[in-house]
Amino acid sequence: MTKAYSYIRFSTPEQAQGDSLRRQTAKAEAWAQQHNLVLDNSLRDLGVSAFHGTNRTTGALKSFLEMVEDGRIQRGSYLIVESLDRLSRETVIDAATRLFALIQAGIIVVTLSDGQEYSSERLRQDWTPLIISLAVMARAHDESRIKSERVGEAWQQKKEKARKEGKPLTPRCPEWLEVRDGTFVERPERVAIVRRVFQETIDGFGRREVVRRLNSEGVPTFRGGKGWHTSSIAKIIQSRAVLGEYQPHTGTHRNRNRKPDGDPIPNYYPPIIDNGIFLRAQGATQGRRQNAAGRKGMSGSHLFQGLAQCAHCAGPMHIINKGKPPKGGIYLACSTNIRNAGCDNNRRWRIDMLEPLLLAAIDMLDQTAFSGQDNDLKQLRAQTEALRTQIADFEKRQRTLIELVEFGDETATARSLELAKHIKRSRKELKAAEDQIAKNAAEPDLAARVAAAATISRQLNETPDIEERRELRTRLREIIRGIVERIECHQRFGATAVFIPRDEFHINNRRSEYNFTFMTREGIPRILLDQNVPDDIIDEWVGPWPF
Structure with missing residues (x-):
């Protein structure tokens, strides 16, 4: 008996709370029953976008296309969709290519919104449905493109406000904070857990040991669930949000195009960890990797481990x-x-x-007799002062060169670019020296x-x-x-x-x-x-x- 496959998709998880799922399911069941077909309604991509073809590269539609390609789905089978925009919202040339590939593989594509059936047999006799399909696909792509541009502009404005005013972009924030009346507020019991994780890391406890200690004491996790995991501890230790820093991004993990958008925003969140403590924890973690830390017995590891x-x-x-x-x-x-x-x-x-x-x-x-750390700090502070003076001098000279560029001095452009490189390099050295000062200040002295x-x-x-x-x-x-x-x-x-x-x-x-x-x-x-x-x-x- 000929089989029909119902493909249901919508873009955001929030749509699952509305009528989209029920509507698409009911229409497909009614059509299959009317045409006396066995219906498979397992193809669902809920909360998956079709604008960049994500549904084609992941999830249920990808599985369907693979089964068509290797012959597990027979020629003459039906693919039922509410509209062509459920299959793809890519550019017309890309969306049409996907549709034609299905038709040539012997699949009959049915669109319930307009009652069209796209099959190889029909299109060889009547090509006019292709005109309708191209118009539908063009409209779907334009809608998604315009929406994407508007959302992108709105997010860009939010990011600008975040940089200038420190205004929260969304209610989402690190687990140890919450948003109240448009402001980030600490959650004291969770802040205490984060500080404990950092301190125990500095004290020499690896991620497994920190997890074991938290779970043995019944310390609640941030998101519920059954106990802490090493991945949760790693995320806390590596997160610069504890310093108050926020890094805006563009793209998504799902599309594998997520990347930083500009420089991090300092003091966006309330800082809950001192920079020196943060650097000490990173050093302790790196040190354990180099010294091949591993599982320990109940008595703990020997004191010579890694030494x-x-x-x-x-x-x-x-x-x-x-x-x-x-x-x-x-x-x-x-x-x-x-x-x-x-x-x-x-x-x-x-x-x-x-x-x-x-x-x-x-x-x-x-x-x-130990005074080495004091001497180190004095040298580092002198180095940072020298770097700040150097950067100020470079910037002053660059401002003068910019004025010459405006008057048409061609050599001034090259000199300005060279100064920009020096400024960038000096700022990097200054940041490294300041980080070392913070780390040294947080380190206990030898005594x-x-x-x-x-x-x-x-x-x-x-x-x-x-x-x-x-x-x-x-x-x-x-x-x-x-x-x-x-x-x-x-x-x-x-x-x-x-x-x-x-x-x-x-x-x-x-x-x-x-x-x-x-x-x-x-x-x-x-x-x-x-x-x-x-x-x-x-x-x-x-x-x-x-x-």
Whole structure:
């Protein structure tokens, strides 16, 4: 029995609340019943535009066309539409091409609004329906084009108001805000969640861990649903809307033509995160990617994660679990050596023995001697002042050149364009310096990190709670990342902590009960973590001591 397919489409989801769906469905059912045809009414593109052919490249119409092409839909089948504009609102030449392709494939297209049937057999005898179809398609495209232009102009005006007045474009806004009386207002309980996500990211918790913590506490999501997901956390961390910034766009994700429309609008939203905190969170996220963060056990990851490397091949040190102590233990081992890939460093280091030595070494740093961060900030501030002065000078010279251009000076045009390049480059450098100042200002100084490491280390020794220990170890690992650059594991000379170079970085010249040896090579502080290493071996490695 011949089959008829009803294709129903409308452009916006809001039309589903009106009469469009019922009307199109009822008309198709009545026509199929009148002509004694089996009706398939599964072809529906609800809320899909036909102006740029989106319904042809995605959704139900695409599936229908593919089934026609590969023969799954038989020749002589019917395609019922309310009007030709349901199939396409593209330009006439494109819309007509789609219609002719269907007809040539043996499909009979029926338009219910005017009772026309477009079939190969009929059109070979009577071509006049083609004139009607071209007129209908031209009208449909013109309507959509005019509407698109009007909507585009209206949106452009809204965007201009947004830039000049900060006026909300629509009631839609970031999940932690809402619009009241034409103004963005914070939602305190959600703002607190966003700030928590940023702080926990800075503290060293990855997206999976942040999600686990939020869900275990039953913290409600912004859009309902069953719990938080890592994608939601990533969107929060990456969103510059937390800084108050809004980036207008043109196009849509569906049409794959979405792109920024002009520069971002600063202070459009109420800022809820400081720029320094935002940059620290981005740095923490990037750092975890580089250090191959992954799933952790209930006790949390070891403190050397991402820091330990082989002193021979510079490869990462991996974990070897040999069971529970005293016979077993968790060891660091050279990844290259484990894989027999060319490194002879077959020595193993017990993590539970190295960790307390590292913490003791950090605790012995002379906190009163650290002033490197202050010096860095002074240099950066001086750099920004110099850049601002330079930009002001460039702009003044450019204004003079523009006046010469107006008087017909041809060389002034080239010089003005060159100055524009210098201004653009200087502004980029200024933005980078200002971001670094904000990040440095938000970063705790070295003395604060050392003090925090000592406090958390003490708390770890006092608490038996597994969940609390997991959290403390995560925070401690992130603090150590801001102090220690790497842990070098040498087959002969042992494990050495190499501290991040800083101005006026000093270490107390004394030994502890762990028998540390303090080393400096090329001005970089090092502390040997292995015990009882003979001084003659150390001297052979790094040379005479400055202490």
